[in-house]
Amino acid sequence: MRDPAPAPEFRTSALERLSFDNSFARLPGDFYTRLAPEGLPAPRLLAFSPEATALIGLSPECWAQPEAADYFAGNSLLPGSEPLAAVYSGHQFGVWAGQLGDGRAHLLGAVQTPDGPIELQLKGAGQTPYSRRADGRAVLRSSIREFLCSEAMAALGIPTTRALCLVASPLPVRRETMETAAIVTRMAPSFVRFGSFEHWASRDRNEELKTLADYVIDHFRPALRDEPEPYAALLADVARNTAIMIAHWQAIGFMHGVMNTDNMSILGLTLDYGPFGFMEAFDATHICNHSDEQGRYAFHRQPAIAHWNLYALGGALASLVGEHDKIRDLIDGAYIPTYEQKFMQLACAKLGLAMAHESDEDLLRATYSLLQDQRIDHTIFFRALSGLPAQVDEADRSRIDAPLRDHFVDREQGDAWLAQWRARLTLESRSDAERQQAMLATNPAYVLRNWMAEGAIVKARQGDYSEIARVLDCLRQPFTTREGFEDFAKLPPDWANGIEVSCSS
Incomplete structure (x- = not known):
């Protein structure tokens, strides 16, 4: 070479x-x-x-x-x-x-x-x-x-x-x-990671640990320099930004697959794409990484794993921040409420809710119970929901609700949930058109399903790189339904069930 x-x-x-x-x-x-x-x-x-x-x-x-x-x-x-x-x-x-x-x-x-x-x-x-x-x-x-x-x-x-x-x-x-x-x-x-700090802490190299913390603060979070305790403020900042990232993952149905501390960005960015996946037939316990035999990084565990990783980072910063109790309080105080608030905001937006109401948590629980029970495609469910009206005559309900209702295996459970959703929409002040427009801008028509990537890979191995460009063109505007990409907005083809991704992916 x-x-x-x-x-x-x-x-x-x-x-x-x-x-x-x-x-x-x-x-x-x-x-x-x-x-x-x-x-x-x-x-x-x-x-x-x-x-x-x-x-x-x-x-x-x-x-x-x-x-x-x-x-x-x-x-x-x-x-x-x-x-x-x-x-x-x-x-x-x-x-x-x-x-x-x-x-x-x-x-x-x-x-x-x-x-x-x-x-x-x-x-x-x-x-x-x-x-x-x-x-x-x-x-x-x-x-x-x-x-x-x-x-x-x-x-x-x-x-x-x-x-x-x-x-x-x-x-x-x-x-x-x-x-x-x-x-x-x-x-x-x-590209500084949680593991960048763990490296020096594991070697008791406190001077290098401080140098790295100062580097991150001075170059990427300069406002923290004015805080009474800049290093504690840095840890809380990382916890908040990590919580926001994870809330986005859970709301969109993204699974990282390898949430090791060396794959966690100090800036709260999704880092290192390996055996990732986007939720299709909803299963909160889904494990997208074939190498994850114990299910450590299953979809429903991602918020808790991020929390655990923050404790690992906090332990690495102990010489700069303080004792265990202080670190725990900093992380818990920043991560837990930020995650809960951000996920609630994103999930409610997916349902077309702009005004907070005490019944929203009940509706969210019912929504994810419906998805779990009926294994509905996550992306298709929310996209189809975006086009439904808030009110419908009983005589026309089956026809109007068909774009979503046809995905219900148990129609009775699905109809009951739609009634609950529509009852909640009566508390909103927006018109149907405003709400539907907002939902379509929140619920994508397209995500990168593994079968889409696999199709581009197979063609590329044959010397045809056009599918890479086609998939990218589609995903650049995920909220806009466009002619020529109808296949990407449908349920996965049967052959996609055999796709496995692992740490070698």
Whole structure:
């Protein structure tokens, strides 16, 4: 593999004019290892996100430049970038795993934008000192999944890292079978994780722990510097932002699959897309990760696991924050009410409720009992509900309610729930049109179902990359029903039942 070539001094392309500043590289050397990406042979740009491209001040035309594939395959370094791999540790499936780190990711640096710095990271760019005997590569299959889901989540309004582009190569990579390599360029203000703090705490390196906390506060949460106890304020801030993220997951029906502490963002962003899934036939106990044999990360456990992970972070920050009781009170006081309030807000919006009422909790319980009992497709249920009127004549009820009612196995239970929902709507002041418009802007027509990603993967392996673009085009506007995407808004095809995703995904 050839070494990355230096960029030409005469810069003409928009990519070469990006303004980098790798603030993480200003930390002491123990926080990372500087090293160049290994690069990929014969790279090909498969896809890019127009929205993510705009975030760093570029236009889609920049991707027509012949050097674009080489830059994002790690074959050439973007001017001003300072590639490095960060060290961190963490708990995996509830067990302390010790030192981990960027085993297949290279942080290039942060592009300066009017809204603040955005870091670019190549995922799959070769071995690092933290690869733990792995090859440091990502395969086309997992890279397509991460690229699509990162942008799908952003379009749904869920806090997430982003995906700028996807580059593939014929380089063979062995997993369960022989596959080919790919690199997805990820974007976030920062990739610091809970495990970044656990790393130093586990080594009793309190000075480095403080340095990292100061770095996060000064670069990403500067207002906390004015708090009487900035480190305690940081922990509470992380707890609140994590609660908001998890509430979004639960409301939309997203399952992460691997909520290890090294996969938890200090900024409350959805991080590291592996064996994820979106809820289809509703089952609160569903386990989307085939590798999760004990069900630790089942859908209904995600809020509790995030809470547990925050305790792990709090324990790591103990030397800066205080004793166990103080840490517990900080986390509980920030996480629990924020999660409950945010989830209530999101869930009520999905039901078309704009005014709080004491009966709302009863309606929510009834709603999720209905979904669980009848195994209704989560996305289709709420989307179909969005088009129903608040009042209906009994003679026309079966016909008008058919778009949703046809999904009920037990029609009697479904009709009883619809009556309860409509009774609650009588307490609202909005017109049907206003409510329906708001619900359609809250309940997506499209989410990234695993079968959609699988379809793009199968075609890509055959050399047809058009399905990646088609799925991305659909997911960029998930709340707008558009011609040509009818199949993505329907129940999954029968063959989709055989799809399994695991930690290798």
